Amino acid sequence: MSFNNLDTLYRQVIMDHYKNPRNKGVLEDDSLTVNMNNPTCGDRIQLTLKLEDGKVADAKFEGEGCSISMSSASMMTQAIKGKTKEEAVKLSHIFSDMMLGKDYDDDIDLGDIEALQGVSQFPARIKCATLAWKAMEKGMNEEDTAK
């Protein structure tokens, strides 16, 4: 049996984030909390964000899900730290384009996130990869309306 095309999905970097998630946990106190789940499959994420001076000062996640959803959450929290809200949301849009197999803005260094590109070839798994990003966008929107 050969699992060659699976290797485009399960890249080493992804497995590393799955096994050793970055920013796992819950931020205390007056941080922004977003809960989101994927009703069709049972994946679930709780994202806590700390915003200071319009920037993401810290981000953590908790949740249950497959390698793709959890590694994506880990990478996302890593990527948005230190970014402004606008930058974070823009990154989410780039990620979404990447998942849909569209041309995306490659001026920005995506770092580890690039490894998730292979997910676009597995349509059934795209929603796994985008869960954490949707949660982050929701959090940013709520923050806007709360003001």
Place this chain on the structure above:
Amino acid sequence: MNAKEIRELFPILNQEVNGHPLVYLDSGATSQKPIQVIEAVQKYYHNDNSNVHRGVHTLGTRATDGYEGAREKVRKFIRAKSTEEIIFTRGTTTSINKVAASYARANLSEGDEIVISYMEHHSNIIPWQQVAKETGATLKYLPLQEDGTIALSDVSATITDQTKIVSVTLVSNVLGVINPIKDIAKIAHQHGAVMVVDAAQGAPHLKIDVQDLDCDFLAFSGHKMCGPTGIGVLYGKKQLLENMEPVEFGGEMIDFVGLYESTWKELPWKFEGGTPIIAGAIGLGAAIDFLEEIGLDQIEAHEHKLAAYALERLSEVEGMKIFGPKTAANRAGIVTFNLDDVHPHDVATVLDAEGIAIRAGHHCAQPLMKWLKQSATARASFYLYNTEEDIDKLTTGLIKTKEYFSDVF
């Protein structure tokens, strides 16, 4: 029964997926369709398509005969007394919702109880949650034993004189357990409650006799039993149906329409508002003919054998956890499991790359997932066209999955 020969009758199974011969182990979600059913639907649209119960032209008569002929096939299939008790619906979900919307809303009030079990599909949970909210009735759950079965002592302890509705699945779509519906119905009746049966996973696999079960309502879907999607059945005892109000109003279901008042047709048509699912019913009739020609007893025995074989083979896989009863006794052809350290989505993706289709997720049974303490599980479900060879391929695929994931780590 020769599964290899039966398989030849299902054109879809004769294809490669991701470079491998398709191994379809997701019949619990929906079954594949034999050529006989595909051709029956095609023949209807080719030759007989017309509306039913209207007009006097020849095609109208053919369509009506086909549609009502299918009703008689369903009656015989579940051994109901009369076709007045057979209502065509869109599927199990619609059937249960009809009982909830008509019977339950009219007969329940505050202080009454509805009893369901922890292993129900969402379609046999949410309609009752809604009824409970609207009528003030209380929703109660039958607990499960360690192995996922229902103990009759718990049934006796949960159902009281306040219980008006008991609704339980004949076969669990996750655990594969076959429930003692006849005994549960007896206890329900001793307390004056009506017994509703979700037969979505039962009808495709077991011989059903509604008179022997003595259930009051029974619901199932055509698409899980070799029939088309979009057609299902609600069986109800005549004396109950007669006293129930329709849920949908319009054409087909009326007797006389005045300016401000109308009257309903007799059973079963008063529950079938609008142009019915004619091709679907004809396809379901063809599916019933197909299943009965092979024999439900044979199908049940075949699946039972596959379940036993799957339990044995899957246990060979390291880190395998199988949910539900450990033996094949009282088990239909459904095996739900998890592999240590590999999420079921990842299991399903790796197997799919090998052409093996299984289901991963919560299987529309979130309360049961909670009881199992799992956020998701993987499920292989078998039907008459599956063979031991399919299970061998599944086992090999799972061993490779395990290896693949320990390698990438």
